[in-house]
Amino acid sequence: MNLAGPVELAAPALLGQLLVRGDVTLRVTEVEAYGGPQDSASHARHGRTARNAPMWGPPGRAYLYFCYGMHWMLNVVTGPAGVPSAVLIRGAEVVAGLDTVLGRRSTAKATPQLCAGPGKVAQALGLDGAFDGHDLLAPGGLELLEGPPPPRILAGPRLGIGFAAGEDQTRPWRFADGGSRAVLHRKSLLPL
DNA sequence: CGCCGGATTTAA
DNA sequence: TAAATCCGGCGA
Known part of the structure; x- marks a missing residue:
């Protein structure tokens, strides 16, 4: 996983x-x-x-921001220090700690969509502004660890950016694990 | 200093 | 399909 490269390459590498x-x-x-x-x-x-x-900081840090007056969004900072770029974590599957996640999400049962959506991901991990700038590559708190990359990757336009200028709106910079159901709007994605 | 609107979620 | 909810960024 190379977080220091171009963000459009670092993003799909974060899948898995x-x-x-x-x-x-x-x-x-x-x-x-x-x-x-x-x-x-x-x-x-x-x-x-x-x-x-x-x-603008070094790669491997967290960028947390508050959106729509109620949701925290988790990003992984990428690119060399001084070159601004980040990858929004939009969806995830629970590997461990399901009971804790169900409690934080205020849900009784686990569905494939339990952590499908950026607000849900941050909520499942119990994150807020206190984690802004946190080093994800260092032990303790919140960590990013190596996992097996998915065999199939899908790509498509980013969501919720209707305010963006023409070409930025259609650039296929959203990426997903082709084998996972924890992905919103699967229909707008095509094989990478 | 005040307004506009958003990298969303949920429930009706 | 709309309401909930708040602060960042811009224009005055």
């Missing part, structure tokens, strides 16, 4: 990787790549601010 916090382990099934000021869909589109500062 593991997010571990305490007794909970999630396997990444869906991601989206976001670039720098040239990407009109990215938080970095208006340059560096206090909120998006982690995107």
Whole structure:
């Protein structure tokens, strides 16, 4: 997994990787790549601010932001330090700690969609702004570990970025594990 | 300083 | 299909 390369290559490489916090382990099934000021869909589109500062940092850090007044979104910072880019974790499967996840999600039973959606992923891991900037490659807290990459990868346009300029809206920078059901809007994806 | 709207989720 | 809910970023 090379997080220092171009974000559109780092993003699909994160599929199958593991997010571990305490007794909970999630396997990444869906991601989206976001670039720098040239990407009109990215938080970095208006340059560096206090909120998006982690995107300029070294790869392997977390970028957490609050959205729609109620959801936290987990991103993995990629690219060399100084080059803003991040990968939004949009979906995951529960590998361990199901009871903890069910409690955090306030749900009685596990379905394939339990952690399908970026807000759900952060909630399942119990994340909030306190994890913004956290080093995911160091032991403790929240960690990113190596997992087997999926045999089939799907790609398609990013979701919820209707505000972006023309070409940025259709660029196939959303990636998913072709074998997982923990992926939203599977129909808008095609084999990579 | 005030307004606009969002990398969403949920339930009706 | 709409409501919930709040703060970042922009224009004044």
